[in-house]
Amino acid sequence: xxxxxxxxxxxxxxxxxxxxxxxxxxxxxxxxxxxxxxxxxxxxxxxxxxxxxxxxxxxxxxxxxxxxxxxxxxxxxxxxxxxxxxxxxxxxxxxxxxxxxxxxxxxxxxxxxxxxxxxxxxxxxxxxxxxxxxxxxxxxxxxxxxxxxxxxxxxxxxxxxxxx
Amino acid sequence: xxxxxxxxxxxxxxxxxxxxxxxxxxxxxxxxxxxxxxxxxxxxxxxxxxxxxxxxxxxxxxxxxxxxxxxxxxxxxxxxxxxxxxxxxxxxxxxxxxxxxxxxxxxxxxxxxxxxxxxxxxxxxxxxxxxxxxxxxxxxxxxxxxxxxxxxxxxxxxxxxxxx
Amino acid sequence: xxxxxxxxxxxxxxxxxxxxxxxxxxxxxxxxxxxxxxxxxxxxxxxxxxxxxxxxxxxxxxxxxxxxxxxxxxxxxxxxxxxxxxxxxxxxxxxxxxxxxxxxxxxxxxxxxxxxxxxxxxxxxxxxxxxxxxxxxxxxxxxxxxxxxxxxxxxxxxxxxxxx
Amino acid sequence: xxxxxxxxxxxxxxxxxxxxxxxxxxxxxxxxxxxxxxxxxxxxxxxxxxxxxxxxxxxxxxxxxxxxxxxxxxxxxxxxxxxxxxxxxxxxxxxxxxxxxxxxxxxxxxxxxxxxxxxxxxxxxxxxxxxxxxxxxxxxxxxxxxxxxxxxxxxxxxxxxxxx
Numbered sequence: 001x002x003x004x005x006x007x008x009x010x011x012x013x014x015x016x017x018x019x020x021x022x023x024x025x026x027x028x029x030x031x032x033x034x035x036x037x038x039x040x041x042x043x044x045x046x047x048x049x050x051x052x053x054x055x056x057x058x059x060x061x062x063x064x065x066x067x068x069x070x071x072x073x074x075x076x077x078x079x080x081x082x083x084x085x086x087x088x089x090x091x092x093x094x095x096x097x098x099x100x101x102x103x104x105x106x107x108x109x110x111x112x113x114x115x116x117x118x119x120x121x122x123x124x125x126x127x128x129x130x131x132x133x134x135x136x137x138x139x140x141x142x143x144x145x146x147x148x149x150x151x152x153x154x155x156x157x158x159x160x161x162x163x164x
Numbered sequence: 165x166x167x168x169x170x171x172x173x174x175x176x177x178x179x180x181x182x183x184x185x186x187x188x189x190x191x192x193x194x195x196x197x198x199x200x201x202x203x204x205x206x207x208x209x210x211x212x213x214x215x216x217x218x219x220x221x222x223x224x225x226x227x228x229x230x231x232x233x234x235x236x237x238x239x240x241x242x243x244x245x246x247x248x249x250x251x252x253x254x255x256x257x258x259x260x261x262x263x264x265x266x267x268x269x270x271x272x273x274x275x276x277x278x279x280x281x282x283x284x285x286x287x288x289x290x291x292x293x294x295x296x297x298x299x300x301x302x303x304x305x306x307x308x309x310x311x312x313x314x315x316x317x318x319x320x321x322x323x324x325x326x327x328x
Numbered sequence: 329x330x331x332x333x334x335x336x337x338x339x340x341x342x343x344x345x346x347x348x349x350x351x352x353x354x355x356x357x358x359x360x361x362x363x364x365x366x367x368x369x370x371x372x373x374x375x376x377x378x379x380x381x382x383x384x385x386x387x388x389x390x391x392x393x394x395x396x397x398x399x400x401x402x403x404x405x406x407x408x409x410x411x412x413x414x415x416x417x418x419x420x421x422x423x424x425x426x427x428x429x430x431x432x433x434x435x436x437x438x439x440x441x442x443x444x445x446x447x448x449x450x451x452x453x454x455x456x457x458x459x460x461x462x463x464x465x466x467x468x469x470x471x472x473x474x475x476x477x478x479x480x481x482x483x484x485x486x487x488x489x490x491x492x
Numbered sequence: 493x494x495x496x497x498x499x500x501x502x503x504x505x506x507x508x509x510x511x512x513x514x515x516x517x518x519x520x521x522x523x524x525x526x527x528x529x530x531x532x533x534x535x536x537x538x539x540x541x542x543x544x545x546x547x548x549x550x551x552x553x554x555x556x557x558x559x560x561x562x563x564x565x566x567x568x569x570x571x572x573x574x575x576x577x578x579x580x581x582x583x584x585x586x587x588x589x590x591x592x593x594x595x596x597x598x599x600x601x602x603x604x605x606x607x608x609x610x611x612x613x614x615x616x617x618x619x620x621x622x623x624x625x626x627x628x629x630x631x632x633x634x635x636x637x638x639x640x641x642x643x644x645x646x647x648x649x650x651x652x653x654x655x656x
Contacts, residue, residue, distance in 0.1 A: 203542060250378075251416075257469070
């Protein structure tokens with residue numbers, strides 16, 4: 001069962017958050033639901049491979065928001081997370097109008113970088129698995145050690161994460 | 165107040181549908197809520213102008229779904245709606261992480277084409293207004309007169325639409 | 329006939345510049361050649377309508393460069409040209425791997441805005457016609473009157489432009 | 493020295509092909525030059541990480557064309573190369589209006605798949621390294637063994653390739 005407050009939360013965040021998984025979700029990972037856009041397909045009739053990365057971005061954006069500080073606020077406070085590595089394996093094609101779930105977890109956390117892991121699912125079917133690694137940099141793009149409360153927030157989440 | 169069923173509907177469709185506006189929405193137009201992606205911004209720090217058009221696409225997709233037949237089904241039944249004209253006026257920039265509403269109405273309906281009108285809002289502020297015109301074509305791309313029940317479905321909606 | 333220098337110029341700029349049209353091109357408009365990417369197509373097998381606007385952007389970018397100051401330098405000197413209106417009419421679909429020409433001219437020039445007109449062609453066939461209107465703003469996004477030498481540069485070009 | 497014919501070839505293909513490297517290029521890899529679009533940047537002021545993959549696509553497209561059969565023709569003859577894995581490491585950011593070189597080689601060739609390797613350079617500076625793996629499938633998306641002359645064409649190129 002979900003309640004009215006959660007229903008409204010879904011509208012605002014686009015985040016799927018079944019009550020019984022709430023704690024687990026908030027501590028260890030996060031799920032979002034998205035609808036595949038026509039613009040994301042290509043002439044092969046499937047989603048173009050590069051278009052999974054904006055979905056991963058949506059996943060980690062909502063994950064950060066769920067931890068208490070939106071990524072927008074990270075940047076407003078002078079901390080940027082440029083992407084330094086990405087990877088994705090495509091098992092089955094995502095199709096136009098599919099309703100997909102993107103699961104995001106923290107795979108690795110270091111003083112100057114963080115790696116997120118992702119799974120894209122259509123109902124119970126795994127479509128793709130990927131990860132993205134991000135450096136912590138300041139406004140000038142110089143590498144920095146993540147200050148508090150950011151590091152602690154990620155660390156608490158990372159330590160309680162299950163293997164994806 | 166919204167009820168559980170509607171809460172679930174929001175999750176599935178991503179569509180904002182306050183109960184008191186339900187009939188109006190279903191008959192005359194449709195609203196969706198979306199979150200601006202980082203990938204949609206450009207180095208000016210705002211959303212790149214071309215990226216409003218996929219939002220319009222999301223608007224008319226959910227609009228069609230609300231009328232009873234998803235656009236995916238249109239194509240499965242051999243009816244395609246390639247875009248023949250687009251226009252957009254940008255009043256104020258949309259920004260990263262903004263929670264936006266896209267309102268979609270039918271602006272004009274002819275035997276071989278349909279035009280949708282759109283408004284993009286951040287709370288009460290109008291950010292952009294646009295329209296897209298689409299031809300009805302068959303699988304080979306030849307212009308066709310829209311068959312029933314598609315035409316009737318759009319017509320009923322169009323006739324009861326208010327001016328945007 | 330084109331010479332070696334121009335051949336190299338083509339490589340560096342991606343700009344098609346047949347010698348006999350050189351003066352006309354430099355004064356009144358500009359042509360670029362581009363190859364349609366797979367990523368620009370959609371499941372209908374044609375180029376997604378929003379993806380013409382980055383081509384228009386390429387057109388005006390090379391046009392500005394041909395006038396002597398690249399748009400990158402405009403921004404470095406504190407002048408930004410956010411898009412305030414766009415329009416496009418699609419006559420025939422552009423397809424994957426098509427070699428297209430984009431012709432760019434100045435359609436209108438005012439103290440605080442400039443409008444560019446575009447034609448997209450595959451050999452002699454007109455595929456699409458569009459325009460984009462841009463405001464001149466400063467770094468803070470406030471409207472400004474274009475300073476010299478920018479205004480004069482555009483004006484000279486505009487006054488000698490033929491109708492598209 | 494390049495000659496007029498090659499100069500024209502550059503225009504038609506957008507491919508950089510200095511004469512002295514011609515054989516090497518044609519046998520073992522391929523280079524293209526591209527200009528970074530404004531639409532490819534994000535609010536961090538750099539190219540959004542997902543936007544390197546369409547550049548890789550351009551690289552392998554021109555590579556296939558250089559081998560004698562364009563990828564468009566592959567598809568026309570019923571052979572599709574959906575992407576099954578991608579990876580990219582970003583060393584330094586690509587910026588708006590940068591003139592970049594993308595080098596493409598075949599990294600691995602199997603009966604049912606091919607992997608391409610890529611390097612993105614700004615002059616002598618390596619910005620990113622990546623690879624994409626593609627399955628050979630038929631029109632229905634079923635895995636297939638690549639028929640001749642496609643396999644032989646890739647194999648000859650692969651066997652003479654240097655390490656990237």
